[in-house]
Amino acid sequence: MLSAEEWGIVSLSLKVGGVAVLACLPLAFALAWLLARRAFPGRVLLDGIVHLPLVLPPVVTGWLLLIAFGPMGPAGRWLESWFGVTLMFRWTGAALAAAIMALPLMVRAMRLSIEGIDRRLEGAARTLGAGRWHCFWTISLPLALPGVLAALVLGFARSIGEFGATITFVSNIPGETRTLPLAIYSALQVPGSEATATRLALLSVLLSLGALLLSEWLVRRTHGERQARGD
Amino acid sequence: MAIDIDVTKRRGERVIAARFVAERGLTALFGPSGAGKTSILNMVAGLLRPDSGHIRIGARTLFGSGVDLPPEARRVGYVFQDGRLFPHRRVRANLLYGHDLAPPGDRWMGLDEAVDFLGIGGLLGRWPHSLSGGEAQRVAIGRALLSGPEILLMDEPLSSLDAARRGEIMTVIERIRDELRLPILYVSHDRAEVDRLATQVVMVEG
Numbered sequence: 511m512l513s514a515e516e517w518g519i520v521s522l523s524l525k526v527g528g529v530a531v532l533a534c535l536p537l538a539f540a541l542a543w544l545l546a547r548r549a550f551p552g553r554v555l556l557d558g559i560v561h562l563p564l565v566l567p568p569v570v571t572g573w574l575l576l577i578a579f580g581p582m583g584p585a586g587r588w589l590e591s592w593f594g595v596t597l598m599f600r601w602t603g604a605a606l607a608a609a610i611m612a613l614p615l616m617v618r619a620m621r622l623s624i625e626g627i628d629r630r631l632e633g634a635a636r637t638l639g640a641g642r643w644h645c646f647w648t649i650s651l652p653l654a655l656p657g658v659l660a661a662l663v664l665g666f667a668r669s670i671g672e673f674g675a676t677i678t679f680v681s682n683i684p685g686e687t688r689t690l691p692l693a694i695y696s697a698l699q700v701p702g703s704e705a706t707a708t709r710l711a712l713l714s715v716l717l718s719l720g721a722l723l724l725s726e727w728l729v730r731r732t733h734g735e736r737q738a739r740g741d
Numbered sequence: 742m743a744i745d746i747d748v749t750k751r752r753g754e755r756v757i758a759a760r761f762v763a764e765r766g767l768t769a770l771f772g773p774s775g776a777g778k779t780s781i782l783n784m785v786a787g788l789l790r791p792d793s794g795h796i797r798i799g800a801r802t803l804f805g806s807g808v809d810l811p812p813e814a815r816r817v818g819y820v821f822q823d824g825r826l827f828p829h830r831r832v833r834a835n836l837l838y839g840h841d842l843a844p845p846g847d848r849w850m851g852l853d854e855a856v857d858f859l860g861i862g863g864l865l866g867r868w869p870h871s872l873s874g875g876e877a878q879r880v881a882i883g884r885a886l887l888s889g890p891e892i893l894l895m896d897e898p899l900s901s902l903d904a905a906r907r908g909e910i911m912t913v914i915e916r917i918r919d920e921l922r923l924p925i926l927y928v929s930h931d932r933a934e935v936d937r938l939a940t941q942v943v944m945v946e947g
Contacts (some may be wrong), residue, residue, distance in 0.1 A: 553911075560798065589882070594866045626907070630821070631825060631827060631828075632826055633786075633788045633812070634821065634825045634827075635827070635840075636787070636788070636811070636812035636813050636821065636890075637786050637788070637812045637813075637815075637817060637818070637819040637885075638813075638839030638884065638885070639813045639839050639843055639888055640813055640839075640842060641811070641813050644842070648838075649827060652829050653828075653829060702803035735836050
């Protein structure tokens with residue numbers, strides 16, 4: 511049904527999306543925890559910065575990444591000189607762009623589930639002899655897990671759909687940075703490629719819808735449990 | 742082993758203050774709802790920090806004189822009003838949560854013994870949400886006992902139960918008081934409960 515080239519596009523997209531959400535996960539969880547649990551000066555500002563990619567034109571995000579991670583950018587120069595790593599025009603750069611675009615969605619989903627944890631259960635665990643970290647690993651994290659999984663799925667869906675920031679930051683290079691949306695865009699530029707565009711578009715719809723349904727199911731599952739508990 | 746408590750805590754407009762020494766047996770903190778009885782238990786457990794004063798169990802200082810032990814270091818078992826079982830762990834794992842964390846030398850009851858004592862042998866494989874109120878409260882008591890506490894705090898443990906269950910759990914509490922000889926701080930606003938269970942009554946005014 512799909513040509514070898516099209517399979518390549520799909521597998522590149524999955525790779526970019528997978529790396530993006532997994533790399534983003536620890537940071538997103540830490541931010542969600544911070545925003546849900548801690549009061550500190552600058553909290554509102556941090557919340558705003560986290561959400562910025564959601565409302566900023568993606569092309570601006572891509573351009574900011576270019577400034578920061580390009581060969582002359584501070585982050586780009588640092589990565590190059592210390593690790594010999596370049597992100598610009600590489601699939602890793604596409605993953606970075608996707609991660610930044612997915613971050614606000616992931617933080618939101620996890621923050622909701624962290625706020626939903628009954629903190630009195632953590633108090634109970636402490637009186638039973640659990641230190642802060644043991645309590646986190648055995649009580650807080652397991653109770654937040656459905657939200658973390660939902661965040662992964664949502665972030666993944668957002669990542670494989672990333673277009674504007676990606677094409678601005680890492681361009682549209684076949685086999686390196688041409689993910690599903692970029693491939694669809696390219697196909698639409700070439701007369702006679704409508705069939706390819708249609709197939710890839712259909713695939714996009716299926717992947718996104720599947721991810722949405724999965725994350726909805728995960729969220730519902732937690733709420734169902736809560737109701738059964740009578741909270 | 743005496744529990745020596747002298748604490749004050751400002752909560753908004755109100756000041757919660759308590760000063761008493763609880764001897765062996767069951768000491769009831771008795772008073773109207775909202776008088777701060779639960780706050781006193783929370784201060785003993787280390788879940789709420791007093792503004793000043795001290796909390797001592799025997800020769801051990803939990804709070805005061807520059808000491809403020811975290812809850813996990815206090816060896817204080819706490820049975821909450823609503824059971825507060827961990828919803829993602831089966832009954833057995835709930836019971837063993839504190840037991841596994843306690844240093845072996847601090848434990849004075851084993852799982853089998855606790856299960857017999859409370860009559861919860863049939864519940865070990867169940868999930869907390871499938872338990873009745875009385876069953877959940879028994880498991881919560883077992884979980885606290887198994888963590889090897891030196892004293893037990895109970896915050897209106899009967900308030901969500903029907904009359905028949907209340908009687909059963911009161912019998913359990915009496916046995917903890919008389920057979921296990923564990924000092925108990927017991928919060929209640931029910932005169933009949935206090936009359937039946939308490940060996941000492943501390944009035945807490947709002």
